[in-house]
Amino acid sequence: MKGLGELERTIMDILWAQNAPLTAREVGRLIADRDLAPTTVMTVLDRLTRKGFLTRTRDGRAWRYAPGASRDAYVAELMLEALDMTGDRSAALTRFAQTVSGPEAEILRKALTELEEE
Amino acid sequence: MIAAVLLAALATACALGAWRLAFAKWPWRAPRSAILLWQSLGVTWGLASVGALLAYALQPYGGGVLYGLRSFTESAVLFGMGHGLLQPYGVPRMGALVAGLMLLAVLVAVLLAAGTQTFRARRRHRLLLSLIARDDPGVPGVRVVDHPGAAAYCLPGLRSEVVVSAGTLSLLSRDELTAVLAHEAAHARERHDLVLLPFTALTWALPWVSVVRNAQSSVALLVEMAADDRARRYCSPRRLATALLRFGSAGAVPAPDGTLGAGSDHVMARVNRLVKPGPALPRRARYALVTFSVLLSVSAPLLWLYPH
Numbered sequence: 001m002k003g004l005g006e007l008e009r010t011i012m013d014i015l016w017a018q019n020a021p022l023t024a025r026e027v028g029r030l031i032a033d034r035d036l037a038p039t040t041v042m043t044v045l046d047r048l049t050r051k052g053f054l055t056r057t058r059d060g061r062a063w064r065y066a067p068g069a070s071r072d073a074y075v076a077e078l079m080l081e082a083l084d085m086t087g088d089r090s091a092a093l094t095r096f097a098q099t100v101s102g103p104e105a106e107i108l109r110k111a112l113t114e115l116e117e118e
Numbered sequence: 119m120i121a122a123v124l125l126a127a128l129a130t131a132c133a134l135g136a137w138r139l140a141f142a143k144w145p146w147r148a149p150r151s152a153i154l155l156w157q158s159l160g161v162t163w164g165l166a167s168v169g170a171l172l173a174y175a176l177q178p179y180g181g182g183v184l185y186g187l188r189s190f191t192e193s194a195v196l197f198g199m200g201h202g203l204l205q206p207y208g209v210p211r212m213g214a215l216v217a218g219l220m221l222l223a224v225l226v227a228v229l230l231a232a233g234t235q236t237f238r239a240r241r242r243h244r245l246l247l248s249l250i251a252r253d254d255p256g257v258p259g260v261r262v263v264d265h266p267g268a269a270a271y272c273l274p275g276l277r278s279e280v281v282v283s284a285g286t287l288s289l290l291s292r293d294e295l296t297a298v299l300a301h302e303a304a305h306a307r308e309r310h311d312l313v314l315l316p317f318t319a320l321t322w323a324l325p326w327v328s329v330v331r332n333a334q335s336s337v338a339l340l341v342e343m344a345a346d347d348r349a350r351r352y353c354s355p356r357r358l359a360t361a362l363l364r365f366g367s368a369g370a371v372p373a374p375d376g377t378l379g380a381g382s383d384h385v386m387a388r389v390n391r392l393v394k395p396g397p398a399l400p401r402r403a404r405y406a407l408v409t410f411s412v413l414l415s416v417s418a419p420l421l422w423l424y425p426h
Binding site: 005008009012051053071074075076077078079081082083091092093094095096097098099100104105106107108109111112115116 | 232236243245246249268274302310315318319362366368382386388
């Protein structure tokens with residue numbers, strides 16, 4: 001059986017690929033790993049909901065799960081922080097270099113050309 | 119009174135020293151020793167400023183700052199229980215006491231707040247990475263985020279992770295990527311994030327003080343240079359330099375308001391250092407720096423104990 005972390009990924013990928021909210025049973029059917037206990041799927045769906053990555057709505061006796069935001073939105077969130085563009089001067093990451101633009105980038109481009117011609 | 123005067127002088131000297139150090143170029147020749155000096159300046163400035171106020175405020179008790187704090191607390195507790203009287207206290211000393219304790223509280227609170235905020239941001243980032251980032255057989259041990267922008271960073275922690283964007287993979291040559299990864303591995307191994315955190319915290323507490331902003335910016339640059347120095351042992355410094363230039367000028371995104379404008383200055387300073395390395399600071403000078411930093415760091419605590 002896969003670790004919980006990997007299962008979280010798989011389930012998010014499945015839900016991102018769907019257009020409509022799914023029940024735990026439907027999610028379970030779409031997972032390639034047939035040995036998975038239904039309770040495991042429910043547990044992971046619950047964990048992801050508590051972490052805020054899924055939202056759920058009542059549908060009869062079951063819950064239907066949908067992603068809280070699109071995959072692209074989460075990628076964008078990661079990149080905003082990676083590029084230090086969240087505006088709060090966060091000390092959370094150590095970055096390789098700041099990416100600059102405009103005339104500042106021009107200075108760097110010129111220096112790069114000179115260095116490569118040497 | 120001697121302790122209060124000495125502590126006030128020490129705090130002023132630290133502030134002046136930080137102001138000078140922020141514009142000095144020699145620290146680039148010995149980033150590690152310079153970082154140590156910055157740290158001792160920071161700690162000493164904090165302890166000396168608080169200490170000077172408290173030493174003046176608690177002088178009537180005699181016996182120094184720590185002894186005075188204990189005596190003051192004891193007499194305040196007795197007074198609270200209805201025994202005895204608080205010593206008659208002048209307004210200036212009362213003001214100094216309140217100011218000293220407030221400053222201490224602000225410094226501690228800001229450090230804790232920065233630590234908590236950073237910890238939360240990292241936990242969120244780690245969660246997102248676990249759902250989104252993929253492993254790439256071309257770069258083992260590195261997480262890859264599928265985004266065309268140029269990003270390469272380390273997510274520090276007990277299990278630090280090095281992350282690059284797909285844009286970085288296509289932007290850099292093989293050798294340049296090796297250099298970038300060596301640089302990030304150095305950040306992760308030496309926990310440079312912990313070095314920088316107190317300085318970032320101080321900029322939150324005193325955002326309008328230019329000395330503090332310059333200090334943070336200087337230490338941030340020194341930390342990068344320290345990582346560059348470590349990385350060049352494992353890669354060609356020239357490739358690290360071209361990686362820096364390619365990376366820095368890859369700006370697909372316009373810089374938002376409020377970010378530091380020092381971007382290209384910092385990059386060029388690092389590039390020049392890599393391409394034309396000047397002489398390192400002589401060993402004797404570096405030892406002198408380290409000794410000075412240690413002596414500076416113990417000076418303020420000793421003055422807290424000084425009884426006069």
